[in-house]
Amino acid sequence: MYSRFLAMYNISSLKYILLSAALFLSAALKAQFHIIPQPVSIKAGSGSIVLAKNAVIGVNKETEPVGRYLQDYLNQNYNLQATVKVYEQIPAKTPIRLNNVWSNQEGAYTMHVSNASVSISGNGAGVFYGVQSLIQLLPTDKGVPLKVAACTIADQPRFGWRGLSLDVSRHFFTVDEVKKYIDVMAHYKLNTFHWHLTDDEGWRIQIDKYPKLTEVGAKISYYAKRGEFRKLDNLIDDGRDGFYTKDEIRDVIKYAQDRFVTILPEIEMPGHSEAAIFAYPQLGCQDSTGAKHRVRMLDPGEYTFKFMEDVLTEVIELFPNQYVHIGGDEAEMVDWLKSPTAVSLMKREHLKNEKEVQSYFIKRIEKFLLSKNKRLVGWDEILQGGLAESATVMSWQGEAGGIAAAKMRHHVVMTPLPYMYFDAPQANEDLEPIGWNPPVTWQMVYNYEPQSKELTNAEAEYILGAQGNIWNEKVPNAQHLQYMVYPRALAVAELTWSPKNEKNLDRFGWKMKNQYGLFKLWDFNARLPDIDGIDDVVTNKSRFKVTLNYPLKGAKVRYSLNGKMPDANSSAVAFPVKINVPLKDSIGLRTFTTWTLNDQHIRQTANVKRVTIRVAHVKAANLKPGIAYEIFKTKEQQIARLEGEKPAETGVTSLVVPVKSTGDETINWVKIKGFIKINKEADYELTSGFEVTPALFLDAVPVIKPGLNTYVEHQNAxxxxxxxxYALTGNYMANKANENQTLIELKVDGGEKLYPKFYLVH
Structure with a gap:
């Protein structure tokens, strides 16, 4: 019986390896083109084309602007000296052809690269998006021939809203800095630029009727230094003053339109309005008790509504897009309960509480916007007190607001914490620039799905797309901004463009690392990729061996094994680096990786601990497949306090224990107990596929620590x-964070993963 089982194990393992190899080759075929976002269909051709000096770009009247864009790109970045020729019918022998063709899918395109030519066809933005795919196929070294591999691509976006925000209120960014931000967005087919123009820390848009908004409200840092305004306590420094004139805004809008990017302006109300109130104090919410405090809330009176209508009229005259964002988040609504104006409003309109005042405020602004043929967008707090009839909701406090709005048949843009917040650090907080909230890695962004399983297919249609957000209290300059937003914005690009079933985390990671040549070409300070394999390690081996490899040519590393972090003054070595040292107890590996000449660097840490793992004195022949589990439904936060408690459910499984989240305050604690069966002596790697790690013990030795984000602090045994x-025990909290993820992953070191149903026994 045992030999039969072993034979089945070997056959199944072989099938698994062959299947994995086939899938890998398929993924590699698509990944060799490293286009982000992943096209719907891409097929490799035979050979390649070299774009010659003075190459001709053939266009028709509709595609001429995109042709001029491509001409400028090739000439500026490669000195190609391409020329654009306009034809009614583009000749077939033209090296680069940009054709306008009708399609019922906005943004769709096809591209065919042969040994003789490049042909891109599409409608609207489609040809432009095809050009972006072509740009990613070009070599990034200026001195080499511009060779493009032959291929055929058919592509179209999944979502119509593929967004990225920029907060210029906390730290002002110049027109050129904003344009560069839009440029890189467009390179990755992101099409909505959410421009956060006003907030407590600064008013950044010229309004002719109210000049003090920029004369005073755009100079908050200046006034704070003079002691005439509150200290900007949320900022990393004194802030950056400035504003955009109307001509500058028109210039940026035209620049974005040429790149098929729509600008969504945000004028914050009724909270986050301190800069406006500082310029025009009569806007502020009055306190009938006479108490002195910060005033960030607009008074819901006629002066305020007239003021906001005047402001929005000038904003609407500037921005041609369909939507205007009015904020609505984090309003300190309790201030209204002390305001004579608000209390009078509540009596007159029969409003029961301050949330209904918020709803009244938003609905009144919505009515005005509708009269101007514009639609209102607001953060998910606008659901409170009753949602305005035509409002589109940006769901930021999580998904709940967006799900509720979609169920109410309102359009939704998903921007939830933590996944879409790029002011959070990208790795361990101690190693990254200061930021808000716990770390958010590019893997977490990529794994996010905008259309929740809680929505029906009909309800999911109301999800317009997703958007990455960046708040700039801690982001003082453009180089820091680029570091925080990229490469995470690439994950937003792919999850909003590519088919859901085409998502592949490993392939995306490979493609992402291939973008750094472009970042260097564009002088763009994206955060560097991590060295693979810098993980916390538990091992029973007497030597610690690891080879540090890095995907970026020319990168160097400074490292130590004594737990002290190297710096720019430490001695550097080129990759790869082989480490092979004796291990008696523990080692603190620290790395400081640098690339290019502008001081780009990242730091990483790993702790290596030696342990003893013993074989259990149990006969394998007496064991059954699967691992035993117990489920405890409780409100108890500490697993240790459940000792002696009776489980709500027991069973045996070879996969993740099937527990669904309750939705209330009940916790689903899961305990597991069994063995890992090893058929062949070898080196093995054991880890967990949970995003939030379980506690796992082998021979009662902790090999995986609980509650860590595996993308931030990856652990290996x-x-x-x-x-x-070998005796295996463990526990974890079953919730959405680890739903449908793999509890235990075991593989031969450097080899393929093994099937749990063949090595988990009890």
Whole structure:
């Protein structure tokens, strides 16, 4: 029986390896083109074309602007000296052809690269998006021939809203800095630029009727230094003053339109309005008790509504797009309960509480916007007190607001914490620039799905797309901004463009690392990729061996094994780096990686601990497949306090224990107990596929610590295991964070993953 089982194990493993190899080759075929976002369909051709000096770009009347864009790009970045020729019918022998063709899908395009030519066809933005795919196929070294691999691409976007925000209120960014931000967005087919123009820390848009908004409200840092305004306590420094004239805004709008990017202006109300109130104090919410405090809330009176209508009229005259964002978030609504104006309004309109005052405010602004043929967008707090009839909701406090709005048949843009917030650090907080909230890695962004399973297919249609947000209290300059937003924005680009079933985290990671040549070409300060394999390690081996590889040519690393972090003054070595040292107890590996000449660097840490793991004195022949589990439904936060409690459910499984989240305050604690069966002595790697890690013990030794984000603090157990069985126990909290993820992953070191149903026994 055992030999039959072992034979089945070997056959199944072989099938698994062959299947994995086939999938890898398929992924590699698509990944060799490293286009982000992943096209719907891409097929490799035979050979390649070299774009010659003085190459001709053939266009028709409709595609001429995109042709001029491509001409400028090739000439500026490669000195190609391409020329654009306009034809009624573009000759077939033209090296680069941009054709306008009708399609019922906005943004769709096809591209065919042969040994003789490049042909891109599409409608609207489609040809432009095809050009962006072509740009990503070009070499990034200026001195080499511009060779493009032959291929055929058919592509179109999944969502119509593929967004990225920029907060210029906390720190002002110049017109050129904003244009560069839009440029890189457009390179990755992001099409909505959410421009956060007003907030407590600054008013950044010229309004002719109210000049003090920029004369005073745009100079908050100046007034703060003079002691005439509150200290800007949320900022990393004194802030950056400035504003955009109307001509500058028109210039940016035209620049974005040429790149098929729509600008969504945000004028914050009724909260986050301190800069406007500082310029025009009569806007502020009055306190009938006479108490002195910060005033960030607009008074809901006629002066305020007239003021906002005047402001929005001038904003609407500037911005041609369909939507205007009016904020609505974090309003300190309790201030209204002390305001004579608000209390009078509540009595007159029969409003029961301050949330209904908020709803009244938003609905009144909505009515005005509708009269101007514009639609209102607001953060999910606008749901409170009753949602305005035509409002589009940006769901930022999580998904709940967006799900509720979609169920009410309102359009939604998903921008939820934590996944879409790029002011959070990208790795361990101690190693990254200061930011808000716990770390958010590019993997977490990429894994996000905008259309929640809680929505029906009909309700999911109300999800317009998703958007990455950046708030700039801690982001003082453009180089820091670029570091915080990229490469995470690339994940937003792919999850909003590519088909859901085409998502592949490993392939995306490979493609992402291939973008750094472009970042260097554009002088763009994206955060560097991590060195793979810098993980916390538990091992029973007497030596620690690792090879540090890095995907960026010319990168160097400074490292130590004594737990002290190297810096720019430490001695540097080129990759790859082989580490092979004795291990008696523990090692603190620290790395400081640099690339290019503008001081780009990242820091990483890993702690290596030696342990002893013993074979259990149990006969494998007496064990059954699967691992035993117990489920405890409780409000208890501490697993240790459940000792002696009776489980709500027990069972055996080879996969993740099937527990659904309750939706209330009840916690689903899961305990597991069994063995890992090893058929062949070898080096093995054991880890968990949970995003939030479980507690796992092998021979009662902790090999995976609980509650860590695996993308931020990845853990590995690298163990030399003899043939036999090893006692396995563990526990975790079953919730959405680990839903449909793999509890335990075991593979031969450097090899393929093994099937849990063949090594988990009890």
């Amino acid at each position: 690298l163990l030399h295991l003899k043939k036999g069985v």
